[in-house]
Amino acid sequence: MNHxxxxxxxxxxxGMVIILSTPQAMKDVCKWIAAAATxxxxxxxxxxxxxxxTATTAIQFSExxxxxxxxxxxxxxxxxxxxxxxxxxxxxICFISVFASFSINRAEKAYYALLLMxxxxxxxxxxxLDFFLFYIFWEVxxxxxxxxxxxxxxxxxxxxxxxxxxxxxxxxxxxxxxMLGLYYYGAQSTFDMTVLASNASHYSSAFQKIxxxxxFIGFAIKIPAxxxxxxxxxxxxxxPTAISVILAGVLLKMGTYGILRVNFAILPExxxxxxxxxxxxxxxxxIVYGAMCAMAQxxxxxxxxxxxxxxxxxxxxxxxxxxxxxxNGAVLQMFNHGxxxxxxxxxxxxxxxxxxxxxxxxxxxxxxxxxxxAGMTGLAFFAGMGLPGMSAFISEVLVLIxxxxxxxxxxxxxxxxxxxxxxxxxxxxxxxYLGSFNEKYAGYADLxxxxxFTLVPLAIIVLVLGVYPQAVLGLLNTSLVHLNQIVLSTPGxxxxxxx
Amino acid sequence: xxxxxxxxxxxxxPELLLSAGILLLVIVDLIVANKSHLGDLALxxxxxxxxxxxxxxxxxxxLLFHRMLVFDGFAMFFRALIALAALVAVWMSMGSEExxxxxxGEYYAILLASxxxxxxxxxxxxxxxxxxxxxxxxxxxxxxxxxxxxxRRSLEAALKYLIYxxxxxxxxxxGMSWIFGVSGSLDFTAINHALTSPGNLPVLAVFIALxxxxxxxxxxxxxxxxxxxxxDVYTGAPIPITTFLAIGSKAAGFALLTRFFFPAISSLxxxxxxxxxxxxxxxxxxxxxxxxxxxxxNLAALQQTNMKRLxxxxxxxxxxxxxxxxxxxxxxxxxxxxxxxxxxxxxxxxAFLVVMIVANSTGREDIDxxxxxxxxxxxxxxxxxxxxxxxxxxxxxxxxxxxxxxLFAAVIRGQFYVLAIVGVLNSVVSLYYYMRPIKTMFLDxxxxxxxxxxxxxxxxxxxxxxxxATIVLGLYWSPIIAFAxxxxxxxxxxx
Numbered sequence: 001m002n003h004x005x006x007x008x009x010x011x012x013x014x015g016m017v018i019i020l021s022t023p024q025a026m027k028d029v030c031k032w033i034a035a036a037a038t039x040x041x042x043x044x045x046x047x048x049x050x051x052x053x054t055a056t057t058a059i060q061f062s063e064x065x066x067x068x069x070x071x072x073x074x075x076x077x078x079x080x081x082x083x084x085x086x087x088x089x090x091x092x093i094c095f096i097s098v099f100a101s102f103s104i105n106r107a108e109k110a111y112y113a114l115l116l117m118x119x120x121x122x123x124x125x126x127x128x129l130d131f132f133l134f135y136i137f138w139e140v141x142x143x144x145x146x147x148x149x150x151x152x153x154x155x156x157x158x159x160x161x162x163x164x165x166x167x168x169x170x171x172x173x174x175x176x177x178x179m180l181g182l183y184y185y186g187a188q189s190t191f192d193m194t195v196l197a198s199n200a201s202h203y204s205s206a207f208q209k210i211x212x213x214x215x216f217i218g219f220a221i222k223i224p225a226x227x228x229x230x231x232x233x234x235x236x237x238x239x240p241t242a243i244s245v246i247l248a249g250v251l252l253k254m255g256t257y258g259i260l261r262v263n264f265a266i267l268p269e270x271x272x273x274x275x276x277x278x279x280x281x282x283x284x285x286x287i288v289y290g291a292m293c294a295m296a297q298x299x300x301x302x303x304x305x306x307x308x309x310x311x312x313x314x315x316x317x318x319x320x321x322x323x324x325x326x327x328n329g330a331v332l333q334m335f336n337h338g339x340x341x342x343x344x345x346x347x348x349x350x351x352x353x354x355x356x357x358x359x360x361x362x363x364x365x366x367x368x369x370x371x372x373x374a375g376m377t378g379l380a381f382f383a384g385m386g387l388p389g390m391s392a393f394i395s396e397v398l399v400l401i402x403x404x405x406x407x408x409x410x411x412x413x414x415x416x417x418x419x420x421x422x423x424x425x426x427x428x429x430x431x432x433y434l435g436s437f438n439e440k441y442a443g444y445a446d447l448x449x450x451x452x453f454t455l456v457p458l459a460i461i462v463l464v465l466g467v468y469p470q471a472v473l474g475l476l477n478t479s480l481v482h483l484n485q486i487v488l489s490t491p492g493x494x495x496x497x498x499x
Numbered sequence: 500x501x502x503x504x505x506x507x508x509x510x511x512x513p514e515l516l517l518s519a520g521i522l523l524l525v526i527v528d529l530i531v532a533n534k535s536h537l538g539d540l541a542l543x544x545x546x547x548x549x550x551x552x553x554x555x556x557x558x559x560x561x562l563l564f565h566r567m568l569v570f571d572g573f574a575m576f577f578r579a580l581i582a583l584a585a586l587v588a589v590w591m592s593m594g595s596e597e598x599x600x601x602x603x604g605e606y607y608a609i610l611l612a613s614x615x616x617x618x619x620x621x622x623x624x625x626x627x628x629x630x631x632x633x634x635x636x637x638x639x640x641x642x643x644x645x646x647x648x649x650x651r652r653s654l655e656a657a658l659k660y661l662i663y664x665x666x667x668x669x670x671x672x673x674g675m676s677w678i679f680g681v682s683g684s685l686d687f688t689a690i691n692h693a694l695t696s697p698g699n700l701p702v703l704a705v706f707i708a709l710x711x712x713x714x715x716x717x718x719x720x721x722x723x724x725x726x727x728x729x730x731d732v733y734t735g736a737p738i739p740i741t742t743f744l745a746i747g748s749k750a751a752g753f754a755l756l757t758r759f760f761f762p763a764i765s766s767l768x769x770x771x772x773x774x775x776x777x778x779x780x781x782x783x784x785x786x787x788x789x790x791x792x793x794x795x796x797n798l799a800a801l802q803q804t805n806m807k808r809l810x811x812x813x814x815x816x817x818x819x820x821x822x823x824x825x826x827x828x829x830x831x832x833x834x835x836x837x838x839x840x841x842x843x844x845x846x847x848x849x850a851f852l853v854v855m856i857v858a859n860s861t862g863r864e865d866i867d868x869x870x871x872x873x874x875x876x877x878x879x880x881x882x883x884x885x886x887x888x889x890x891x892x893x894x895x896x897x898x899x900x901x902x903x904x905x906l907f908a909a910v911i912r913g914q915f916y917v918l919a920i921v922g923v924l925n926s927v928v929s930l931y932y933y934m935r936p937i938k939t940m941f942l943d944x945x946x947x948x949x950x951x952x953x954x955x956x957x958x959x960x961x962x963x964x965x966x967x968a969t970i971v972l973g974l975y976w977s978p979i980i981a982f983a984x985x986x987x988x989x990x991x992x993x994x
Contacts, residue, residue, distance in 0.1 A: 068977055139895040146934075150942045158942055162934060169930050173923035176904070180911040 005061050005077045008044040008091065009123045012037050012116035019113045027108050031098065034112040038095040038119065045091035052084055054474050057482040059129065059194060060084075067133075072190045076130040081479025082260050085331060085472055086126045086253055089338045092457075093249035094119045097242040099454045100346050103353055104152060104240065111152060114144040115242070122250050126257065131179050131191040134261075138175070138254070142168055145243070145251075153238040160231075160238035167231040171221035175258075178214040181207070182266065197265040200486075205269055212270035215263050216278055222255030223312050226285045236305035241349025244301070248308050248341040253334045256315045260331070264319070264483055269490035275320040276407065276493055283316030284410040291420040295427075300351070300358040303428060304344045307384060310421065311337045311392075317407075317414055318399035322488055326402020327480045328473060333395035335472055336383075336465060340392055343380040343458045347373070350451055351432075354444050360428055365437030370446045374433045376455050381425045383462045386418060391465035500561040501992060507563035510570040513551045513578060517615045520544030521608050528604025538593040541607035545589050545614070549582040560990035562624055566686055569624035569758075572988030576837055577621035577754040580844060584747035585614040587848045587961070591739035594958040596859045598737055601646050610743070613639035617747055621754035624991075626675045626685040629755055630668070633715060636751060637664045640744060644736040656735025663718065663728040671715025677708035687763035688991045694764060694776040705764075705779050712759070713784075719752030722822065723792040726815045730799075733811035738858060741807060742851040745814045746844045753821060753840055757833060760785075760825070762989040771830040772913075786826045786918065793819025793925045800932045805865050806854045809932060810847070813891060816929060817843050823906045823922055827913035830987055835905035837983040838976075842890070842902035845972065849887040849965035852958060853880045860952045869936055871945030877952040879959065881940040883966040888933040890969045893926050898972035905980070 015037030019030045053060060062078030079087055097115070104111050121141030128134040142165055150161035183189055185207060187199040203211070221228040232252075236244050259279070264271050290310025297303040311333070318330025350373060351366070352358050367374035383390040386397075396418075403411040447455070465472060508515065524540060531537075552575070560571040568574075588610060592598045598606060616635035623629035641664065645657025679685055681704050682693035694700065718725040733741045760781065765773045775782060796816030803809035821843065824836030854864060857880065861868050873881040890899030903926065910919045972979060 068975075070977065070980065136895040139900075143889070143894065147941065150938065158938060161942075162931065162938070165934065166927060166930060170924075170927045173926055176907065177911060177919050177923060180908050183908070184912045 003063060004044055004048060005079065005127045006063060008041050008048070008087065009077070009120055009127055011040050011044075012094070012119035012123070016113045016116040016120075019109055019116070022109070024109070030108050030112045031102060034098045034101075034116055035095075037116055038091070038098050041091040041119070041123075042095045045088050048079070048084065049088055049475075052079075052475060054081075054478060057081065057479045062129070067130075071132075072192075073132045074130050074192065075133060076192060077124075077127040077133070078129050079127060081476045082331070082483065083126045083257065084475050085335045086250075086257055087123065089253070089335050090119070090122050090126060090250050092461075093246060093338060093342055094122075096342060096346075096454050096458065097245045097249075099450060100245055100349065101240070101242040102450055104242075106152065111148070114147050118144040118148065118246065122246075122254065125254050129193045131182070131193055131196070131262075133191075134193070135172070135176060135179060138258075139169075139172055141251075142172075145247075148243045149235060149239045152240045152243070155238070156234070157238045160234040163231050164235045167221050167228070171218035171228075174214040175218035178211045178218070181211050181214075193261065193266065200266055200268055203267070205273075208267045208270035209274065212263055212267045212274055213278075215267075216259065216274075219255045219258040219263070220278075220282070222258070223252055223286075223316065224255070224309065225282050225312075225316065226289055226309075229286070229290075229309050232309060233302050233305045236308075236345075237299060237302050241345060241352070244345040244349070245342045248305070248345055249338040252308065252312055253338060256312065256319065256330070256334055259319060260483065264487055268487040272322070272487050272490045273493040275322070279316045279320035280403075280407050280410055283313045283320060284413050286310060286313030286316060287414045287417045288313075288420075291417045291424065295420060295424040298360055300360050300428070300432070301345070301348045303360070303424065304341065304348060307344075307421070307424070308337070308341055310417065311341070311384075314396055314399045314414065317403050317410065321399070321403040321406045322484060323402035323405050324477075324481050324484060325398045326406070327484050328476055329395050329398025329400075329402055331476050331480060332469060332472055333392070333399060336391040336395045336462070339458050339461050339465075340380060340383045343376070343455055343462070344384060346451070346454050346458075347377050347380060350447065355441065360431050363432040363438060363441070364435045365433070366441060366444075367433040368437050369441055369444050372446045372452070376447065376459065377433065378429065379459055379462070381429055383466075385422045385425050389463070389466045391462045391469065393466060394469040500559060501566060502561050502563050504564055507561075507568075510555075510561055510563055511568075512555065513548045513582070514615060514618055516551055517544065517548050517611055517618070520548070521611045521615070524604060524608040524611065528608070534603040537603040537607055538589065541589050541611060542586075542593065544611060545582065545586045548614075549579070549586060552578050552582055557985070557988075560988070560992075562990070562992045563622075566688070566992070567625050567628045568619065568622040569990055569992075570622070571990035572986040573754070573758065574622045576983065576986035577750060578618055580750050580841060581614060581617045581621065581747050584743060584750065584844060584848070585611070587852075588739050588743035588747065590961050591742060591852060591855060591958070592737075594859070594955065594961075595737060595739050595855055597647060598739060601737075606643075606646060609639050609642050610740075613643060613743070614747070617751035620751040621758075623755060623758070624687050626678065626687075626690075626759075629759070630672055630675060630715075633671070633719065633755065634668055636719070636748060637668065640664075640748060643740045643743070644732055646740065647737055650735075652735040653737070654735075656732045660728050660732045663725075667715050667718035667725055670711050674708045674711025674714070677704055677711065681705055681708065687759070690763050691766070691776075691991060695766060700777050702777055702779055705777065706781070709764070709779065709781050710784065713788075716752055716756045716759070717788070720749050720756060720818045720822075721752075721815050722788050722818050723795050723815070726792070726796070729815055730808050730811040733814070734805060734807045734864075738807070738851055738855040741811075742848055745810070745847055745851065749814070749818060750840050750844070753836065757825065757836070758989065761833065762991050765828070767830075773828040773830075775828070782826050782828055785822065786915075789819055789822035789826050790918065790921050791819075792816070792822060793922065797925050797928045797932075800929070803932070804867075806857075806869070806936065807851075807864050809866070809936075810850055810854065813929070813933070814847060816925065817847070817891065819925070820903065820906060820922065823910050823918060826918070827909050827915055829909060829913055831912055832906075832909040834980070834983045834987055835902070835909045837986055838905050838980055839902035841979055841983070842898040842972070845965055845968050846887045846890040846897070846899050849962065849969060850884060850891065852962050852965065853884040853887065856880050856955075856958050856962065857952070859955075859958070866936055866939055869939045870943045872940040872952070875945045875951050876954075877940075879954070880952065880962065883962050884940065885937045886966050886969050888937060890973070892930050892933045896970060896973045898969050898976065901973055901976045
């Protein structure tokens with residue numbers, strides 16, 4: 001398995017080619033080809049998980065081939081503690097989302113082909129260690145996303161799709177400029193992220209700050225950080241279920257992953273000086289503002305979308321804390337949020353497939369009619385609230401413990417928001433599943449086998465990581481602590497505000 | 500090496516073949532009753548010319564015909580690019596319903612004459628020669644634009660083109676007379692010599708001369724403020740001619756512009772950057788033109804509902820992008836510009852080809868004609884057009900992205916940060932209008948009255964080649980950048 005990462009990245013692309021070459025008459029086979037491709041990915045991910053050496057900070061499973069030698073561009077992929085959990089998450093979420101897509105009944109061939117292309121793009125972002133390659137994967141993903149929202153989405157799909165595309169392109173062109181700046185003004189001209197990171201001290205601190213900001217805006221749009229978050233609710237509401245799952249489950253993590261991989265590793269000094277404002281303060285705004293917006297929503301899916309914004313705030317706050325607990329908690333939160341939100345969006349999709357609307361006020365007493373479904377939702381909601389015993393509890397507590405040492409005030413705000421979170425989730429649960437039963441919904445079937453199949457594995461992961469977080473934390477710890485040390489070894493911020 | 504008339508001919512074979520071909524076309528047209536094979540003949544002549552160019556080694560640089568033309572790596576690049584543009588134009592003409600109604604003999608003869616004129620424009624080493632070549636290109640272009648004699652729009656376009664062209668070239672030749680007055684010569688080498696030798700040159704006079712000359716050259720590349728003709732001419736001309744003007748004529752304009760502004764009136768330093776002579780600050784002027792050109796092109800394109808017009812404004816914006824490589828005053832920038840012109844050739848020719856395919860079937864050029872194209876038998880052209888438009892936007896895995904990558908690399912390296920920001924913001928704005936046809940083709944459902952697309956092998960073949968080239972060169976572009984690198988070779992000869 002010398003080429004495990006190449007395989008895990010390009011198997012979906014091979015699947016896409018196979019799907020495109022199947023004749024129109026055999027279009028029912030497409031979903032099974034997609035399932036097989038993503039299934040293989042999961043198997044490779046399991047193998048990676050078992051062979052990953054948790055004791056080292058070195059790049060593992062790396063492959064490097066010259067691509068365009070005159071510009072020092074190479075095909076360089078590999079994983080370390082920062083990316084391994086995201087590779088596992090991507091494989092898992094893509095597999096689940098194929099099954100969550102089985103209700104798609106229009107132009108299936110194109111749908112699954114685009115889904116697999118998206119899969120390759122996301123996986124590529126997490127394994128790429130050459131900046132140029134990273135950028136290619138980062139951008140390539142936009143196109144399938146545009147079509148998946150634009151063709152199979154809801155009523156305002158065209159608006160949502162182009163808004164998503166424009167926003168993210170705006171972010172990525174700034175990343176492109178920053179990348180070129182790093183290339184030309186470094187100790188040596190290279191796109192190799194490991195080399196760029198080892199030459200970090202070469203850049204002047206003013207240059208570091210400008211490039212840091214360009215990169216930050218690019219990544220913040222993806223997270224999405226306040227005030228760049230406005231594309232997300234639109235995209236989520238219009239996207240089909242499986243695409244929402246991928247969007248919240250994997251895509252948002254690319255933003256925070258990029259910040260760790262590029263901003264932290266390559267520009268540690270600027271990170272140390274700017275993080276309190278751009279990750280700390282904005283992260284806290286995300287937490288509080290996202291939760292408040294969620295509370296005001298009447299659309300079930302939009303509520304979950306805003307809760308995503310709120311939860312991604314914890315990731316930003318954890319990264320900005322510069323403590324081992326905080327940064328570990330942040331990456332663990334990325335993983336946990338991926339699984340929990342995936343569940344939540346699948347659950348919204350389940351009821352939308354039956355009722356064809358998502359108005360919270362229009363439901364009531366569904367627990368009587370669909371007990372298994374209501375139970376699953378309860379589990380996902382409790383996980384979203386960060387209740388002890390659930391995975392998100394561990395990561396949010398780690399973030400708060402870490403951040404408390406650096407930013408007590410912001411941490412207090414973040415912790416207090418847990419009440420708002422519990423408020424909007426319990427209130428929603430009450431309005432949809434409890435109370436008097438709306439007779440309109442009599443005759444609704446409980447979860448089908450396929451729906452249960454998409455939810456149960458995620459539920460198991462949520463519960464297992466709630467009691468045994470070490471299963472993921474063990475992968476991260478060594479690399480993240482090392483990364484944190486590098487950042488801490490640079491001069492800190494002059495402004496000691498809020499410390 | 501200065502060559503006399505006879506010795507020059509050895510370096511002049513592609514042009515000679517082209518000239519012989521033009522005469523042959525005229526003669527065959529007089530003799531043969533069945534005109535339908537004249538296109539084949541024109542295609543063979545163009546392909547032969549291209550082959551001859553590919554086989555010509557650039558061994559020794561030379562000045563030809565008593566220093567009128569120059570034979571060097573730079574000229575070779577544009578010879579190849581223009582011949583490729585002519586090949587596409589002839590191929591498209593043979594598959595175009597519009598052109599089928601025209602007089603075949605004249606049409607192809609003038610098309611090839613225009614190609615010859617563009618060659619001369621790219622090879623000029625003397626302002627007088629440059630002026631004659633530019634006028635030659637213009638005159639043939641006017642005729643080609645107005646070739647649909649019974650179409651009012653086509654005639655109107657030709658007339659507009661003629662009037663704007665007359666003003667621009669008049670301004671240009673006036674500027675040339677200032678240069679002659681200042682330097683005492685029209686020869687590029689002598690002008691350079693006059694500018695580099697010590698002594699007081701009236702800087703203001705040189706600057707005014709450059710502004711005036713820029714009118715003529717800017718008109719050919721369609722940069723602001725000399726762009727006004729482009730939307731009308733691109734919309735009115737037959738589609739193969741629009742394509743030829745967009746890719747060939749623009750490339751020739753860039754060739755002349757580069758040759759005049761770099762080797763003739765600037766000097767190359769050891770570090771690969773160019774230095775302005777005598778403090779004549781033309782780069783600032785071009786920087787403004789560059790920024791305004793791309794911004795205006797993109798903003799105007801946002802409103803368009805006709806595909807040809809949309810692509811016309813887009814080509815103005817694209818000229819603005821290419822100019823970024825120009826204003827950074829470095830060999831990096833010129834290389835990026837050459838690469839971008841090549842990329843632009845592939846993707847813009849492809850986009851116009853799809854417009855022609857749709858126009859052939861439906862007779863329409865407005866965006867509404869593309870409604871749901873992917874779902875009514877046009878999935879292949881729809882995908883191809885998407886590839887071309889995304890490449891024009893600069894999305895990765897296309898040659899357009901690599902082109903922009905090189906341009907921005909040169910801009911960042913030259914520390915033109917504002918230009919870099921304006922450039923990328925323009926890319927984002929352009930996404931909106933490039934996505935509109937894509938949205939119409941894929942996201943909208945057909946009304947049912949648009950009709951189905953009839954596939955035709957001839958046009959689909961070329962479309963496939965261009966689409967594959969757009970993707971393949973987006974993944975592996977080393978040969979093209981190596982070619983652009985080899986072409987960074989300007990020859991001036993001794994003064």
